[in-house]
């Protein structure tokens with residue numbers, strides 16, 4: 001029987017992970033199967049217990065179970081601890097290892113696929129939820145010149161600043177949206193969930209410096225209100241989170257199987273025109 005993997009979430013019908021991991025497995029010749037599990041709300045642990053009892057080797061975790069996965073694990077990576085959330089688990093007997101590859105996948109997409117390294121750049125991160133927390137440490141590892149975190153609830157942005165400072169960073173600031181007036185950045189990331197409801201975070205159009213990259217973490221939504229704001233402000237480099245999705249999947253795949261898959265084919269297949 002092939003080794004069993006799956007993604008668990010609720011709802012799960014939309015997930016691209018079975019397609020992505022199926023493509024990776026075929027391309028790398030791995031004998032594995034990858035399913036989608038709709039975990040019952042409030043019943044995450046039971047669903048994972050059943051998957052493990054049936055011989056499951058690893059899981060990807062998507063909304064709303066990333067915090068449950070973190071709690072379920074017996075061992076957590078530093079990235080997962082910082083995010084307070086896990087998006088991948090590996091089972092080894094009684095051991096349950098948890099990691100969070102969202103942030104490292106985002107950085108890989110931006111620095112490698114889009115060729116926009118963060119080193120020395122002015123970086124703006126909108127939002128301070130799970131995805132922003134996951135991005136914090138991988139962003140800092142790239143050595144941005146300045147990292148500003150803006151959030152609707154300012155306390156959560158300040159929490160991330162405190163985490164960054166505890167990790168030794170001195171170039172991180174938190175602020176409110178109105179305080180962004182008059183500031184411009186080389187890379188602007190929308191890590192709010194506003195786009196999932198076709199909403200726009202109240203970010204001034206002046207944040208986009210000439211030559212800026214505007215990056216929307218949501219994917220499959222086409223030109224979101226955030227990307228439209230950037231386009232109307234003259235930004236020519238627009239991207240959504242499809243590359244991040246593929247890269248976090250590649251990280252999990254390598255963690256499980258010890259083989260690094262090439263992401264180009266799945267990114268090309270899943271990319272929708274930003275129009």
Ligand code: NDP
Pocket residue numbers: 102126127128129130131132151152153156190191192193194195196199200201202217218219241242244245246248
């Ligand atoms: P969370 O629910 O953890 O956080 C949501 C964040 O968005 C909070 O900071 C919240 O602010 C802010 N927010 C929500 N609505 C608005 C609004 N109308 N205006 C301003 N701020 C708003 O979500 P996640 O961090 O899990 O996800 C964020 C985004 O990242 C989503 O679009 C998700 O699809 C995407 N994502 C993409 C991945 C990929 O692989 N491409 C992987 C993971 C996430 P407040 O604190 O004030 O409530």
